[in-house]
Amino acid sequence: MRPKWITPKGGAAFLPCQIKSILEKAVFSPSGDNCQPWVFKWDGDVLHIYNDESRSRHPLDPHGITSIVTLGCVIESITIAATDYNLKTNYTLNHQLPATTESWAEIRFLKEEIVPDELSQYILKRTTDRRSYHGGKSPINIIDDINSQRNEGNKARLHIASSFSDELVRYIVDSEGLLVDHSNALVEVLKWVRVSIKSARNTGDGMSWRNMQVKYWEYPLIILFKNFPWTINLFRPLFKSQLRIRAKKQLLSSAALICVSIPKNGNSIENAVEAGRLMMRAWLSMTKIGYGSQPLTFSSMPILYKYQNVLDDFFKRKIEHITKGEDILQSAFSLSEERLPIWVIRTGFSTELPENERTFRRHLT
Numbered sequence: 001m002r003p004k005w006i007t008p009k010g011g012a013a014f015l016p017c018q019i020k021s022i023l024e025k026a027v028f029s030p031s032g033d034n035c036q037p038w039v040f041k042w043d044g045d046v047l048h049i050y051n052d053e054s055r056s057r058h059p060l061d062p063h064g065i066t067s068i069v070t071l072g073c074v075i076e077s078i079t080i081a082a083t084d085y086n087l088k089t090n091y092t093l094n095h096q097l098p099a100t101t102e103s104w105a106e107i108r109f110l111k112e113e114i115v116p117d118e119l120s121q122y123i124l125k126r127t128t129d130r131r132s133y134h135g136g137k138s139p140i141n142i143i144d145d146i147n148s149q150r151n152e153g154n155k156a157r158l159h160i161a162s163s164f165s166d167e168l169v170r171y172i173v174d175s176e177g178l179l180v181d182h183s184n185a186l187v188e189v190l191k192w193v194r195v196s197i198k199s200a201r202n203t204g205d206g207m208s209w210r211n212m213q214v215k216y217w218e219y220p221l222i223i224l225f226k227n228f229p230w231t232i233n234l235f236r237p238l239f240k241s242q243l244r245i246r247a248k249k250q251l252l253s254s255a256a257l258i259c260v261s262i263p264k265n266g267n268s269i270e271n272a273v274e275a276g277r278l279m280m281r282a283w284l285s286m287t288k289i290g291y292g293s294q295p296l297t298f299s300s301m302p303i304l305y306k307y308q309n310v311l312d313d314f315f316k317r318k319i320e321h322i323t324k325g326e327d328i329l330q331s332a333f334s335l336s337e338e339r340l341p342i343w344v345i346r347t348g349f350s351t352e353l354p355e356n357e358r359t360f361r362r363h364l365t
Contacts, residue, residue: 018085019047019109020364025081025123027361029073029280030295032058032066033192034128034359036205038074041103048103049074059185060178063310064098066301068269069343071097071104072276078107079277080284083117093273105273119284126284127358129292130213133348136255138162142285143258146278155266156275158282159333159341161257169251171328172344174321175299176247180240182314187229195223197356204362211357213246255291255348258282259300259329261339268308272342279343292350295343300329304342 023040031037037056041048049071056067079089087109097104143160150156161168179185194200195209209222221239225232232239260279262271286293302322305311315322329341 016042018087022078022081022085022087023047023364025120026074026077027364028123028126029070029077030126030128030283031070031073032056032061032297033189034205034207035192036362037067038071040364045108047078047107047109049105049107050102051098051104059182059188059314060298061301062312063305063308065272065304065308065310066297068098068104068272069276069279069301069304072273072278073280073283075105075107075273076277076280077123080117080120080281081123082109083114084120086111086114088112088114093270095269097269119281119288122284122287126287126293127353128207128211128294129350129353130211130250130294131292131350131353132250132253133255133292133346133350135253136291136347136349138256139258139286139289139291139347140256142289143282146281146285150278154274154278155263155271156278157261157339158278159259159261159335161259161332162255164251164257165332168328168332169248171325172251172296172299173244173247175302175325176296177240177244178298178302178318180236180243181318186225186232186239190222190226190229193222193226195219195226200360204360207359208357211353211359213250215242218242250294251346253348254346257296257332257344257346258286258293259333259335259341259344261333261335261341264307264338264340268304272304275342279345283345286347290349291347292353293345293347295345297343299325300341300344303329303340307340 019042027036035055037052039050039052051067056064075091082089089107089109091105091107093105094100094102138160140160143158147158179189192206193209193212194206200206200208209219221235260275262275283293302315303326305315306322333341335341
């Protein structure tokens with residue numbers, strides 16, 4: 001299902017150019033494996049955002065918790081882009097999400113004289129950069145500024161770590177290996193890996209194999225795994241070994257890790273959405289200063305699954321790793337016992353991502 005519009009009741013198709021322009025930026029928001037699960041419907045007054053579960057469903061996110069966080073990224077992108085047209089936004093959430101087929105969020109726009117948000121020009125430039133970085137200065141001042149500008153009711157907060165203990169490095173490397181440990185996760189991820197520019201353009205989604213930072217000799221294995229998934233088991237130890245080597249190299253090349261946390265108590269759905277909004281601002285701010293960024297989702301999201309009581313059998317077997325990881329992240333980012341780390345990205349100085357490594361987007365219809 002592509003991002004789309006509906007005709008408002010009682011009239012011909014109505015598509016305000018401002019709203020369309022805003023959504024043409026919103027589709028560049030991050031989503032797991034660039035699956036782009038969001039469906040937009042404009043009824044002339046309200047923008048409705050739906051989640052297409054057939055696209056967002058993932059073995060390592062069986063209850064859609066990650067999609068709730070990335071919904072915040074979409075809402076923040078819309079909020080930022082709307083300032084180009086002197087529009088303020090007000091959103092409401094469906095409190096039954098993620099267990100609903102109704103819209104996950106509704107956004108209303110209000111005309112008001114406001115200063116355009118300078119981050120709007122970086123929405124289309126933002127990308128996931130999995131390459132090794134070139135270090136760089138810690139962006140702590142930028143993170144502090146974002147925290148100071150957040151709404152008073154926003155319980156989410158950003159934190160930064162500019163030095164990495166051996167314990168932290170081991171934990172993150174082990175966490176990235178969860179992708180290979182799970183019996184079906186790698187198969188699902190490979191469905192979104194595009195092996196040519198042509199296939200990426202045709203689908204308008206997924207990830208270029210080049211941006212996975214695999215070596216050229218691994219490329220035939222990707223083709224093999226995609227066509228014959230059962231062969232993954234034959235190469236699983238080798239694949240995991242290479243993944244761990246890459247993860248450590250990538251981490252140690254970074255200038256900093258950025259973490260967003262929420263309170264352990266309170267409305268976790270609203271807080272998770274606000275966490276996504278805050279991280280989106282951080283990501284765009286890193287893009288602005290020439291820093292690359294890459295989410296380290298498996299290092300933090302399972303901690304949120306634990307507190308949401310949605311651990312499946314796979315994660316229940318990893319409970320010791322998850323519990324230990326919570327302590328490690330709390331220490332690394334100097335979090336209080338009341339704070340829950342739910343999303344981590346690494347960042348550092350990087351050159352512009354080559355065109356053949358960038359992701360494509362599906363068109364609004």
